[in-house]
Amino acid sequence: MAGVNATVGSLLGFLHDGPQSGWDLMETARARIGGFWSLTRSQVYRELAAMADAGLIVTDSTGARDRRVYRLTDQGREEFRTWIARTPGEENIRYPLLLTLAFARHLPPERLAEFLTTHRALHQARWDAYRLQDEQARAAGAGPLDLVTLDFGLRYERAVLDWFDGVGDLTGGA
Numbered sequence: 001m002a003g004v005n006a007t008v009g010s011l012l013g014f015l016h017d018g019p020q021s022g023w024d025l026m027e028t029a030r031a032r033i034g035g036f037w038s039l040t041r042s043q044v045y046r047e048l049a050a051m052a053d054a055g056l057i058v059t060d061s062t063g064a065r066d067r068r069v070y071r072l073t074d075q076g077r078e079e080f081r082t083w084i085a086r087t088p089g090e091e092n093i094r095y096p097l098l099l100t101l102a103f104a105r106h107l108p109p110e111r112l113a114e115f116l117t118t119h120r121a122l123h124q125a126r127w128d129a130y131r132l133q134d135e136q137a138r139a140a141g142a143g144p145l146d147l148v149t150l151d152f153g154l155r156y157e158r159a160v161l162d163w164f165d166g167v168g169d170l171t172g173g174a
Contacts, residue, residue: 004083007039007047012056012072012080013094019060021067022048035126035153051076126158 004012014020014028022045029039048070051057056076060069072080097119104112130153137147 004079005047006037006055007043009083010037010039011044011047011051011078012076012083015057015070015072015076016080019069019071021069023067025070035104036149037131100157116164116167120161123157123160123164127154127161128155130157 010033011025012067013155014025014032014160017028022026025048026039026044029037029044033039044150047066048057052059052070055073057070057081060071076115083084097115100115107115130150134147134150134154137150
């Protein structure tokens with residue numbers, strides 16, 4: 001493959017843990033990177049086919065319900081090593097609520113308040129879930145590098161919750 005993209009890189013990284021089906025890879029992605037990176041089912045299956053064609057993975061066997069199970073090849077491990085060593089690109093914030101808030105003066109105050117209340121509750125639920133994951137990971141003996149993305153999630157959600165707490169002052173209590 002000419003240059004490994006983030007989707008391929010993450011799939012190769014997950015396959016370092018052992019053979020997995022496409023469905024298993026989606027679940028792994030949701031659990032491990034879903035809080036900060038999204039993969040669609042169509043992306044995953046499209047990339048798995050391209051990765052197999054490029055010799056980065058092989059189909060190990062057919063699992064339950066005719067699921068193909070994928071395994072890394074030596075070439076796949078090498079491509080992953082090259083990809084993971086690259087300098088990561090800059091983040092790009094795409095936050096639909098902020099886009100709406102950029103035009104909030106066109107909304108009735110009660111609708112704006114509804115948006116803010118709903119989104120604050122979503123972030124509170126995420127923060128609560130991250131706290132539980134953090135407690136479970138620490139109890140299981142996770143090390144600092146195992147917790148680094150979870151720590152970011154906790155800090156991010158705390159910052160967003162603090163921001164929501166201050167937004168009411170800016171919006172006149174909306």
